[in-house]
Amino acid sequence: MALDKSIADQMLDPFRGMVKDLQTRNLKGQEFNELNELLQKMEQYAASMDIMEFTTKMVSDGLFTNFSEKYSKAIISASQNQ
DSSP, rough: OOOOOOHHHHHHHHHHHHHHHHHHOOOHHHHHHHHHHHHHHHHHHHSOOOOHHHHHHHHHHHHHHHHHHHHHHHHHHHTTTO
């Protein structure tokens, strides 16, 4: 059973926003590609799992942490290249 769209949006919008932020800054590269892959995995989980399965999978797979780390690296890398 998929997550209710409103719940999925509340949980995933911050991550979607981070990807859009990098797109707006025209930042590409390995971190950006990996962020897109992580976001797609999150979207797939939201479409196929209930809230308990989804949150458990997000934590056990380290998706929250990995996403935040890669986003930070992309921002830091961009600032060092300016």
